[in-house]
Amino acid sequence: xxxxxxxxxxxxxxxxxxxxxxxxxxxxxxxxxxxxxxxxxxxxxxxxxxxxxxxxxxxxxxxxxxxxxxxxxxxxxxxxxxxxxxxxxxxxxxxxxxxxxxxxxxxxxxxxxxxxxxxxxxxxxxxxxxxxxxxxxxxxxxxxxxxxxxxxxxxxxxxxxxxxxxxxxxxxxxxxxxxxxxxxxxxxxxxxxxxxxxxxxxxxxxxxxxxxxxxxxxxxxxxxxxxxxxxxxxxxxxxxxxxxxxxxxxxxxxxxxxxxx
Amino acid sequence: xxxxxxxxxxxxxxxxxxxxxxxxxxxxxxxxxxxxxxxxxxxxxxxxxxxxxxxxxxxxxxxxxxxxxxxxxxxxxxxxxxxxxxxxxxxxxxxxxxxxxxxxxxxxxxxxxxxxxxxxxxxxxxxxxxxxxxxxxxxxxxxxxxxxxxxxxxxxxxxxxxxxxxxxxxxxxxxxxxxxxxxxxxxxxxxxxxxxxxxxxxxxxxxxxxxxxxxxxxxxxxxxxxxxxxxxxxxxxxxxxxxxxxxxxxxxxxxxxxxx
Numbered sequence: 184x185x186x187x188x189x190x191x192x193x194x195x196x197x198x199x200x201x202x203x204x205x206x207x208x209x210x211x212x213x214x215x216x217x218x219x220x221x222x223x224x225x226x227x228x229x230x231x232x233x234x235x236x237x238x239x240x241x242x243x244x245x246x247x248x249x250x251x252x253x254x255x256x257x258x259x260x261x262x263x264x265x266x267x268x269x270x271x272x273x274x275x276x277x278x279x280x281x282x283x284x285x286x287x288x289x290x291x292x293x294x295x296x297x298x299x300x301x302x303x304x305x306x307x308x309x310x311x312x313x314x315x316x317x318x319x320x321x322x323x324x325x326x327x328x329x330x331x332x333x334x335x336x337x338x339x340x341x342x343x344x345x346x347x348x349x350x351x352x353x354x355x356x357x358x359x360x361x362x363x364x365x366x367x368x369x370x371x372x373x374x375x376x377x378x379x380x381x382x383x384x385x386x387x388x389x390x391x392x393x394x395x396x397x398x399x400x401x402x403x404x405x406x407x408x409x410x411x412x413x414x415x416x417x418x419x420x421x422x423x424x425x426x427x428x429x430x431x432x433x434x435x436x437x438x439x440x441x442x443x444x
Numbered sequence: 445x446x447x448x449x450x451x452x453x454x455x456x457x458x459x460x461x462x463x464x465x466x467x468x469x470x471x472x473x474x475x476x477x478x479x480x481x482x483x484x485x486x487x488x489x490x491x492x493x494x495x496x497x498x499x500x501x502x503x504x505x506x507x508x509x510x511x512x513x514x515x516x517x518x519x520x521x522x523x524x525x526x527x528x529x530x531x532x533x534x535x536x537x538x539x540x541x542x543x544x545x546x547x548x549x550x551x552x553x554x555x556x557x558x559x560x561x562x563x564x565x566x567x568x569x570x571x572x573x574x575x576x577x578x579x580x581x582x583x584x585x586x587x588x589x590x591x592x593x594x595x596x597x598x599x600x601x602x603x604x605x606x607x608x609x610x611x612x613x614x615x616x617x618x619x620x621x622x623x624x625x626x627x628x629x630x631x632x633x634x635x636x637x638x639x640x641x642x643x644x645x646x647x648x649x650x651x652x653x654x655x656x657x658x659x660x661x662x663x664x665x666x667x668x669x670x671x672x673x674x675x676x677x678x679x680x681x682x683x684x685x686x687x688x689x690x691x692x693x694x695x696x697x698x699x700x701x702x703x704x
Binding site: 269279321323341 | 589591592594595596597598599600601605609610613614616695696697698701
């Protein structure tokens with residue numbers, strides 16, 4: 184079940200970037216949000232998490248990000264708890280009083296990097312997401328799609344080994360979302376990272392991922408795992424291919440079977 | 445509304461008011477010690493210009509010092525309360541109590557402790573300006589967007605970094621709102637202060653002091669002129685504070701965007 188999805192991985196580490204064993208989560212005395220989650224991300228994997236609302240996909244990301252501790256089980260990050268992971272939120276969460284460049288710079292500044300390397304990295308990151316022109320603008324001057332690009336540039340600035348994306352393009356229109364999905368893969372080719380990606384869109388999951396994890400609700404648990412066999416790079420034409428449409432249909436079927444068992 | 449109406453309408457209304465004023469004064473043949481005409485007030489203001497300017501400076505000094513103390517002290521206290529909810533729970537009721545006690549009652553106590561003069565005036569101004577700064581700024585510190593807090597958590601920011609790079613800038617609009625209110629109150633506070641604790645040198649004191657002096661001398665047009673002076677001082681103060689507000693927020697805050 185846990186195939187590598189035919190991804191030719193440029194990161195040569197052995198062993199998973201992160202491994203979850205028997206992870207469960209409940210808030211206070213409430214019902215279990217997640218139960219018995221076993222999951223490992225090999226270097227270079229792009230793992231999408233889909234499932235009905237309330238299945239705990241966002242909670243799972245927050246657990247991996249270390250924003251909240253698990254109530255059961257273990258989460259082991261390669262390189263220890265301080266190994267860099269970065270969570271990209273549903274909202275861009277840009278600080279409105281900082282210019283675009285200063286927003287991208289924030290994680291580097293908080294980490295204590297020197298000014299020179301910081302500037303250089305910010306310029307490189309803005310280039311990566313195609314926003315060199317917007318460096319001196321304020322967030323209110325940007326469109327929703329541009330804000331998300333800044334948010335991604337900010338996340339990648341610290342070269343996280345693990346990028347966690349919580350429905351990053353959920354609030355955008357479909358065309359912008361498709362475009363950003365393509366860009367995300369292009370960025371990944373140039374600046375490789377391992378990713379967990381929460382989404383409601385089956386098409387987005389199939390387009391991006393090496394693997395798709397389908398979660399079931401009450402309690403949140405892994406129901407199925409689907410390996411995506413397409414190699415990279417993937418362009419927009421993939422969306423029209425018969426293989427893509429076939430896998431899209433199959434994934435939708437699996438998701439439906441999880442929703443109405 | 446057309447642009448011209450922003451000048452035309454208040455201008456016309458002002459002319460109408462002045463005309464009505466003259467009509468009342470001339471119609472009822474009111475003596476100037478009951479109601480001086482606008483012309484008599486301006487004449488008195490010109491005649492007493494040195495005294496009035498000096499009194500405005502005296503009052504202005506008290507207002508600025510009290511205002512700065514309230515803005516600075518209010519900011520620091522809010523910061524402390526925002527980061528220790530226990531501290532806030534413990535002290536906020538008493539700050540409220542202090543605010544509810546009319547400053548006019550506190551003023552004699554300040555005179556008792558500090559003596560007549562500038563320190564007591566500054567204390568009165570401080571008391572009047574302090575609360576709006578504290579109330580607004582505390583609100584600002586605790587209402588930074590939750591998503592930003594999580595971003596800082598993801599970045600593993602220290603407590604101090606979170607204060608410096610997130611809480612303080614996020615609270616700025618609130619702080620400046622408090623400061624703006626304090627700015628409108630500061631001249632009133634200082635005038636109240638020198639009304640109750642003012643001193644004089646060669647017959648010249650703060651605006652509040654001059655009010656009493658002119659009243660006891662029955663220089664009624666000059667008394668009205670002190671009102672005009674106080675009004676101008678107030679505008680000057682609010683103008684300066686608004687400028688500060690604009691300078692800090694103009695580039696990013698919703699309230700400023702698209703107004704330039």
